[in-house]
Amino acid sequence: MEKQLLDVAIIGGGPAGLNAALVLGRARKHVVVIDEGRPRNAVTRETHGFLSRDGISPGEFRRMAEEEIGAYSSVSFMADTAVSIAGTDGQFQIETTRGQTFASKKVLFAVGMKDRPLNIPGLAEVYGISAFVCPYCDGWELRDQPLVIITKGTELLHFAPLISGWTNRFSVCTNGPDELTGAEREELQRHRVPLYDTPIRSIDSSDGIVRQVVLEDGTIIPCRGLFFKPELVTGSDLPRAIGCQITEAGMVDVDDFGKTNVPGVYSAGDAASRLHQAIAAASMGAFVAAAMNNELNMEAWRRIG
Template identity: 75%
Template sequence: MQEQLLDVAIVGGGPAGLNAALVLGRARKNVAVIDEGRPRNAVTRESHGFLTRDGISPSEFRRVAKEQIAAYPSVSFVADTAVSVAGADGHFQITTATGQSFASRKLLFAVGMKDQPLNIPGLTEVYGKSAFVCPYCDGWELRDQPLAVINRGAEVMHFAALISGWTDRFTICTNGPDELTEEQREELRRHRVPLYDAPIRSIVSNEGIVRQVVLEDGTAVSCSGIFFKPELAIGSELPRALGCKLTELGSVEADMLGKTNVPGVYSAGDAASRMHQVVAAASMGALAAAAMNNELNVEAWSRNG
């Protein structure tokens, strides 16, 4: 039996992959979305900042998305993990962990980012409940509350100014040398922002709600919420294996339409951007889908002319 050639294989079923599938389905393209069902934001109770879906849980977001995409029969969902990719523009070959094989003209990596192990004792227990990474996503819920910011270096200064829009009651814990200049420390003092550079011993919480950040020198920073900088890695090594260029931060290098340096290969969402928000990922997925659809239509027009 001749193998069916998909128009687009989408690796990753988060907001970017799902929105790409929606746009491509409406464009009458044959698409498979390959996703293992383990999203990074599964630890969070609610997603915010997406118009008409503000406060929705990640699982409900995906359920509604798949329900709406089901109206377009050319899109299928594969609950599996893509483990290898080969081929070139016009005929990529994707193999999954269970041995399924898919051939596709174009390829979209919407693989997201994944958290590296959290090496601060007690942080895992509060992550997604009272410890977060993005104030645009969760700052409203922690407005005017006493917070601990766990970060270091020049990013501390950017984040201090940013978080001040939600609360002026925050303490910076750098969990080791602060990597700041004396001028930067003086700026924090002028704004009356406490700064501690002792390593963090543990985070004390009750049912997921942080109570204190305890430092190795015995200092206890009382707070009811935390913002921290996570250590991230791309959600799959497949883009690198296929020859996609990566940025210094480990994400896929792509243009504003998601096009990578590898012909026929696109990337969207957190895997291709520092803007780690649901609405931004979905938008990138839509743009990449439109670009791929246009590429496919032009190629078909040329073949049939």
């Protein structure tokens, strides 16, 4: 494997990387999937919104995906971490923490995003159990429950109407200045949404289930769940290291086909999109894999001509 020139090295084995591997394997391309086995969604117990897989655990989803991809012998999996990448289109060199070196014509970054450390006491204990970031993924499980939303500014005025489709029993904690205009505060008041801008002292819970949010001024807000806006960074520094442009939001900048500004380098999934859902990442992985396969085929076609 080390001496073979692969068609595509996929860095990251989440839904985007796995679906890309499936499509490329079926296209008879030689592929390696390098994944360190520490996905961001490891904290969650179930994956939702994925047709035919609704409610499956992230670990079981990956196991089943790898089993299906195993039918295509040109795809290999490496439980490792890519630590460096060099070279140019047609001849990239990827090195891993275990000292493996892979040569590949193309590279696909499906590295996802990762959370910055959670700086609210008690939040880590409930994250993935009763505190979530995506109502499309977990809103059903908290329907009609009293919730606390932790966010502020323009994001808040997007999130409040959204969460109201699952429950109208929610309060907002901005954990400091709310960054709202007077008109925006009045809008929340019209909808009878309690707004607290005092910093959060702690989140109290029992067995992972939120009981209350306690503010620095002693205010106690009883609740049964939370939604919050996480602080995210790209799951690997390698895209930036090889020269990929990064957007202000911290994502890898790609065109409609998943191409980065670096020839031969693509990106898919959460690392290159705001649509942080498993089914969206898988869909993007399949689409970008098709674009990569087309580029590889065209290059081979032209060499013969």
